[in-house]
Amino acid sequence: MRLLNRRCLALMGVLGGAKKYVSTLSPLGSVFNSIPAPKKSVWFAGSKENKGLFLIPELRSDPGFEMLKYAAEHKVEDLVEEALSPKRKRKIVTIFDEISNTLCCVADTAEFVRMSHPDYDFRLAAEYAVVYLSNVVESLNTNTDIYNVLKEVLESGKDVVPMDAVDIRVGNLFKFDFDLSGCHLSKTKKETYVKLSESVIMTGNMFMDGCHSSVELPKDKLPEHLRYCFNLDGDNVLIGGNHLDHWNDQVREAAYKVYHYPNESQVKLLDALILNRHRLATLAGFPSFAHRALKGTLAETPEMVEDFLNALSDRVKPIANKEYKELLKLKKEKASSNDQVLRSWDIMYYSALGRHQKYNISGEEFSPYFSLGNCMEGLNIVLKSLYDVTLQNVEPQNGELWSDEVYKLAAVHKTEGVLGYIYCDLFDRPGKHMMDCHCTIRGGREQNDGSYQLPIVVLNCNFSRPVNNIPTLLTPGLLRNLFHEFGHAMHSMLGRTKYQHVTGTRCPTDFAEVPSEFMEIFATDPRVISLFARHFRTGEPLPMEAIQNFCKASNMYAAIEMQVQIVYSMMSQKLHGRNPLEKSTTELYAEIHNQYMGVPYVEGTAPHLRIGHLNGYGARYYSYLMSRAVASEIWQQCFKEKPLNREMGERFRREVLAHGGEIPPKDLIKAMLQKPLTIDDMVDALVQKMND
Missing domain, CATH: 1.20.1050.40 (Endopeptidase. Chain P; domain 1)
Structure with missing residues (x-):
């Protein structure tokens, strides 16, 4: 304990002014570690005190x-x-x-x-x-x-x-x-345009629905020793996912091949979606839908996106090859089958096994140190250090909330006062939207009387509720998700744009993820984690060695994961290029997979038919990688030596977060880094972050 405390004290200079953390939770941490109590603030009809x-x-x-x-x-x-x-x-x-x-x-x-x-x-x-x-x-x-x-x-x-x-x-x-x-088209073309737009929305929604549908097949199609590993419905087997974490190689193989078997309905929907998007774009005067989608973005053109993805692939490939060798060695040692080749269905399982063997860690071991209350404390430490902003629990008024489990926070600046409000709807419940997301209720803007319309957002997550005396405990992945979503929230809170049309996250997609990816880095830095990772019962801090192992384990096999993202990003570019559907989408996926991944494409499968982001993101799937690259470069140049650096935090707020989409992204990044950002810079930053 004393050694750890000395270590924490030694970190204070490196962290850039953070104060020594004490085990007693603040009011904010205590609120989020408690079982939500019934609130009068929940909507109910007939009350005269209901404020809405x-x-x-x-x-x-x-x-x-x-x-x-x-x-x-x-x-x-x-x-x-x-x-x-x-x-x-x-x-x-x-x-x-x-x-x-x-x-x-x-x-x-x-x-x-x-x-x-x-x-x-x-x-x-x-x-x-x-x-x-x-x-x-x-x-x-x-x-x-x-x-x-x-x-x-x-x-x-x-x-x-x-x-x-x-x-x-x-x-x-x-x-x-x-x-x-x-709107600029002739009457006839406008009518065609409207019909195409309606078709794109309809087919896109139908494609999304099919991305998560289960596959049903007669159970006699599977060997008897495998069929009972899945859900049974009479004489049929229901397979609702990849089962990529199952210990049995044959179960994973069967699930992967069945779940990703080409669904003819999905094939037709995707073809229609891609074709109608291309028609829309060319009708509006663009060479392709990708050109239309990328206008005004950080990348600007499809050619720039492909250059970025190819440069990243070249740098990542040798690192990924080493990772594949490690996983293949594990498979040869542990496999339940005689297959001596690493397959697509092996990567997740053997990656988890490799992390456990090397660092002897598991989510169950770490989660007690990451209670939701402690993690909210960690967020407060970061926000206070960077921006002089604290999150303060606000007692809601009658009728203001929609659930007992929702908390209202004010983002409060030390001298500027309340910047905006964040409603935290963090717990799972029946019928609730399942995706973790940031939802804008009201954007910020300058008002006619000179005042500022304060932003209001909701953070939606699906954490487990506290039970008895055990608070909500987060896994490493959920911790990153929490910080990620609060990155979006602070983009909204700290934005001070003239117009709401460009406030906060209302900016190009490949830039909107920069603040969230930036915040996520803090959730993987040992110096920051050491300030709030404490056991929810005893208050004992997580030892620094364990924190470092935790962070190293999270970063293992990062090159392989990046290759997966490159495949999906390149797929979205090629589908929406100048000559879509020159070949079938399955042929295109197989070609891209074999070019950019280090494991062979599985014949007879169509994993791209399960990529819902092909609808929502269209030709902008690359946005996560590019945003992560920008965030990594900002981290490397401005925060790596002192993560909680007030001077750099204020610069990030002033030059980036405050402007939303009212200034072109390239200009914001240039102001932050004090130099233009190149493709090589972005690729270097991603590779350096992996090596760190």
């Missing part, structure tokens, strides 16, 4: 969504009239942003409620509001009158009030949204 969901008075009950959507529509009509008026006195971009803010405040709230509210009537009312407002948005995006006003202002460079660089950039972003809706 998110303190929106209309949302005292579900019919409030109808009032909100009509009120928003009427306000938008007035704003459109103002935009078209020859006597207009405000900048056109200011009016457009007010239109956007009016719709987003209702639509974003409704979208979240539709996914997560436990009350069916509330969810249904929210869904009706989402559909209704989507039609309002579609009508606006095809309104040629307001489009022409905006276009004229941007082409002339003159408005009723002089415009600055931010006004012009945001105005062009609004114009691009119009262009994406085909």
Whole structure:
């Protein structure tokens, strides 16, 4: 214990000013380590004291969504009239942003409620509001009158009030949204464009549904000794996943081949999705859907993305080859079959085995040191050190919440006061949206009276609830997820943009993940972890040697994992390139897999039909890798020596987080690093992070 304390004290200089951690939890940590108590703040009908969901008075009950959507529509009509008026006195971009803010405040709230509210009537009312407002948005995006006003202002460079660089950039972003809706096209082409857009949405949603569907087959199709390893339904076997963590090689092989067997319906849906996206892009004047999707992003062009991915692949390949050799050696020693070749279904299982053998660690061993309360303490340490911001628990008002298990936090700056609010919906419950995500309820923006509209977000996770005297305990992966999502939240909290259209995470996809990937690095740094990793019962700190082993184990086989991401990223580029569907999507996947992975493609399978991000991210799947590269370069250059460095934290806030999407990403990164960022820089940063 004394040795560890001396070690922690020695780290204080390296950490850049962090204070010695004590075992007693703060009020914030205590709240998150407690079993959620029933709250009067949970929505309930008929109460005169009900202040409404998110303190929106209309949302005292579900019919409030109808009032909100009509009120928003009427306000938008007035704003459109103002935009078209020859006597207009405000900048056109200011009016457009007010239109956007009016719709987003209702639509974003409704979208979240539709996914997560436990009350069916509330969810249904929210869904009706989402559909209704989507039609309002579609009508606006095809309104040629307001489009022409905006276009004229941007082409002339003159408005009723002089415009600055931010006004012009945001105005062009609004114009691009119009262009994406085909507003600039002739009537005939516009009709075609709308039909294609509807088809893309419909087929994309259907493809997503199929990505997670179980496979059912007669049980006599499997050897008898394997069929009982899966769920049985009468004479059929149900296989709902890869089973990649199963100890038996034959079980993993059977599950992989069956689960990834080409589903003809998925093949047709993906083909239709890709083809209609290409038609949309070419109709709008782009060479490919990838060119359309990457306009205005950090990467800018598909060619730059492929150069980045190929350069990264070349650097990662020799490291990955060494990792494959380690895993093959393990397989030869431990395999339950006679197969002497490393297969796709082997990687996850033998990677976990390799980590355990080398460092003798398991999630069960580490989780008691990572109670949710302790991890929230860790977040507070990082945020206080970097930005002088603390997370403070706020007592919610009656009717403000949708579940007893939700906590409301204020992000409070030492001198600037409250920056915004974060609702933490962190525990699993029936009917709740399963993805970990950051949802914007209200974006920040400058208001007409000079005040600032404070941002409101929800962090959605699916952790296990505290039970009896045991708080929620996080695995290493869940710890990283928590820090990742709070990276998004702080992007929203610290943003101080003029317009809500570009606030916080409303920026190019390949830049939006930079703050979250950056925060995730803190959850893997031994110096930071040592400040909050304590046993939830005894308060004993996790020994530094164990922390270092924990971090090293997390980084093992990182090159192989990166190759997987390169395959998916390259697949999304090729599918959305200039000549899509020159060959079948399965042939394309096999070709890319064999080029970029160190294990052979499994004949007769189509894993790409399970990649849901091909719908949601389209040609931007590379965004995670590029964002991680940027975050790693910022870490290497500015934080590696002193992770909790206030000077660099303030620079990151001032030069990056504050601006959201109102400044091009390349300019933000250049201001932070004080130099332009190249492909070689990004690749070097990722490889260096792996080596660290």
